[in-house]
Amino acid sequence: MTLDTPTYSKHSTKTGQVEAYQRVQRVTTTWRIIHWVQALSVVVCFITGLFIAKPFIQTSSIYSALPFPIMGWSRALHFYGAMILDTSMILIAYLYLFSRSHRDITDLRPTPEHRSAFKEAALNFITFNRRRRFDTTKRDPLLAVMFVLLHLLLLLQALTGLQLYVANFSDNLSSVGSWWPQFLHFTTDWTATVFGGNVGVRMTHLTASWLIIAWAVFHIYYEIWRTIMWREGDVGIMFSGSKYVRVKDDANGS
Amino acid sequence: MDLDRRSLFSGALRHRGSQQNESEQLALKQKYQERLKEVEAMEPLSGLSLPALLVEHRLSRRNFMMWASAMTAALMLPPVFEKQVAEAATLLNRVPVIWIEGQDCAGNSEAFIRSAGPTVEELLFQTISLEYHETLMAAAGFQSELRKQTAAQMYKGKYVLVVEGAIPQGENGAYCTIGAAGQTFYEEVQQLSAGAALVIGAGACAYYGGIPKAYPNPTNAVGVSSVVSGTPVINIPACPMNPINFVGTLIHYILTGAAPALDSTGRPIWAFGNLIHNNCERRAHFDAGEYVQQWGDLGAQNNFCLYKMGCKGPFTYNNCSIVRYNEGTNWPIGVGHGCIGCSQPEFWDTLAYERPMVSANIHAPGLAGLGIESGADKFGLGLLAVVGVGIVAHAIASAVGGREKVSTMASSSSSEAASGGTTEKKEGE
Numbered sequence: 001m002t003l004d005t006p007t008y009s010k011h012s013t014k015t016g017q018v019e020a021y022q023r024v025q026r027v028t029t030t031w032r033i034i035h036w037v038q039a040l041s042v043v044v045c046f047i048t049g050l051f052i053a054k055p056f057i058q059t060s061s062i063y064s065a066l067p068f069p070i071m072g073w074s075r076a077l078h079f080y081g082a083m084i085l086d087t088s089m090i091l092i093a094y095l096y097l098f099s100r101s102h103r104d105i106t107d108l109r110p111t112p113e114h115r116s117a118f119k120e121a122a123l124n125f126i127t128f129n130r131r132r133r134f135d136t137t138k139r140d141p142l143l144a145v146m147f148v149l150l151h152l153l154l155l156l157q158a159l160t161g162l163q164l165y166v167a168n169f170s171d172n173l174s175s176v177g178s179w180w181p182q183f184l185h186f187t188t189d190w191t192a193t194v195f196g197g198n199v200g201v202r203m204t205h206l207t208a209s210w211l212i213i214a215w216a217v218f219h220i221y222y223e224i225w226r227t228i229m230w231r232e233g234d235v236g237i238m239f240s241g242s243k244y245v246r247v248k249d250d251a252n253g254s
Numbered sequence: 255m256d257l258d259r260r261s262l263f264s265g266a267l268r269h270r271g272s273q274q275n276e277s278e279q280l281a282l283k284q285k286y287q288e289r290l291k292e293v294e295a296m297e298p299l300s301g302l303s304l305p306a307l308l309v310e311h312r313l314s315r316r317n318f319m320m321w322a323s324a325m326t327a328a329l330m331l332p333p334v335f336e337k338q339v340a341e342a343a344t345l346l347n348r349v350p351v352i353w354i355e356g357q358d359c360a361g362n363s364e365a366f367i368r369s370a371g372p373t374v375e376e377l378l379f380q381t382i383s384l385e386y387h388e389t390l391m392a393a394a395g396f397q398s399e400l401r402k403q404t405a406a407q408m409y410k411g412k413y414v415l416v417v418e419g420a421i422p423q424g425e426n427g428a429y430c431t432i433g434a435a436g437q438t439f440y441e442e443v444q445q446l447s448a449g450a451a452l453v454i455g456a457g458a459c460a461y462y463g464g465i466p467k468a469y470p471n472p473t474n475a476v477g478v479s480s481v482v483s484g485t486p487v488i489n490i491p492a493c494p495m496n497p498i499n500f501v502g503t504l505i506h507y508i509l510t511g512a513a514p515a516l517d518s519t520g521r522p523i524w525a526f527g528n529l530i531h532n533n534c535e536r537r538a539h540f541d542a543g544e545y546v547q548q549w550g551d552l553g554a555q556n557n558f559c560l561y562k563m564g565c566k567g568p569f570t571y572n573n574c575s576i577v578r579y580n581e582g583t584n585w586p587i588g589v590g591h592g593c594i595g596c597s598q599p600e601f602w603d604t605l606a607y608e609r610p611m612v613s614a615n616i617h618a619p620g621l622a623g624l625g626i627e628s629g630a631d632k633f634g635l636g637l638l639a640v641v642g643v644g645i646v647a648h649a650i651a652s653a654v655g656g657r658e659k660v661s662t663m664a665s666s667s668s669s670e671a672a673s674g675g676t677t678e679k680k681e682g683e
Binding site for chain 1: 538544625657
């Protein structure tokens, strides 16, 4: 992370004390690009998925035939979004394990510091910011665990989604060769066994999508909450890559 | 607790206006019932009744009810009308029909009578009071001519005139003369349509002239609508017309006493309102970007979309992708040949060739018109290749350049970091 020279805000507290803020670089540009690409893909997949699951617009009615194939484009966009999510997940899985700078997998090690920071981050949220005892210049282990959960959900979506996708292919034929449907069958057919056939896989896919959306809602809420409660501009992390920390911070809050 | 949890949401999910639809249906049903009573009071003309014929030909009640429900669906009526459709079918013997034929191949008549066993349509064709039909009647010459004139006088203003074939106008209609008196078909259509309650143009030739009208149209042939004036004309095109659409139109006539809603070229919307393409069994392959590229190729063997082989399903309005032909056995696209658009105006000159239409602006959904699955697969594979190359490059760089030591994790001691002590620089991953 990079800490700039202290910049002082003009904002003063009730007691008239001037607060000093320092800029902290939290994530890289690559990281932010991947974040927004994935976020956009999730949104596209969710919106198109809603229509695919319940196509509420009748496009081939004789009196109001729409020339635009809504279902066709919904499916196309759903698949593009899924392809982007799946490949970017391969990329970040690689960086998670083999990044040249920080390997995020190490964040999950249950060291005493990590456990303590995890507990403090959780307590901070539960006590509505009354207890502030962890370092906000770095990612906290609570966040790390939350993102692992999200990516497990996305992995489940990828596996169940590709299983539903390959069910479309006739006789293992695809435009990129027969290896592709065969590969999909090989890697995802077990989901049909586990979840109970195509219907079970579909229900799992739909349920997981709502869990992901619930996760995203909480994520946005939490980031905004932290931005307002800590007054350190946490939301900025995914826009500018940096946030601010108070130079003279009372650890117990005030 | 005996609670269906879905009922919690049923209020929100229920189709709006369903209450209104139900009352509309009830009113329509009432109207049909009154009309059926009126028709029933009329004297049967043919002396044949459908129930008796069904028994005679060993078609079970179940067969008939299956047919009735299929017909109700084809007419786009809700299932509650099934009983009335069945009743209307038994009342078809009240309708006098005069069937005349001009420039054509008699294919529309053949479509009715050339079935493996007697179908309900064929039996209905028997029960209608067919006063005159050149191909089927026993009488010939002056005798048949007399029959036609007698029927036209007897049922003046009440009979249904079915015109099969195109009407040549060149040389004062001399290209097609009918009967011993040598009357031109053009005159015959004009005379008989004047006294008809309804004119039905059967088949592609009666619709827009069909093949007789194809370039260079030596006989100056036209369709029925161009000749008849003053009497409503319902066109039932296709080559041949589907018997279901003909019988359906008659049943609609029995139920309502009026012509069904027609499109701008006089075709019933219930039968010709949808593109074949929209209900095609191979549509999923079109959307997926899977096409037959050559006769007998892998795509042809797997029933892929025939669009690139010149299928005109995307330009043709008809219901044959749903009701099919020959008792629902099959239809052209089902047996592996593209649609030639035979229910469209002037199809022979504009649609009936085995190439895609040059000016057609039709693309499968998906980027670059690649199709849904096909496009997604190529896109995904490309993306995977890019990511793969990136990962390999990164791995090589890591092997050569080694790692940087940075820590971005938070610890529970906040004061140290917050004081601005750490200034490690984090490079791009």
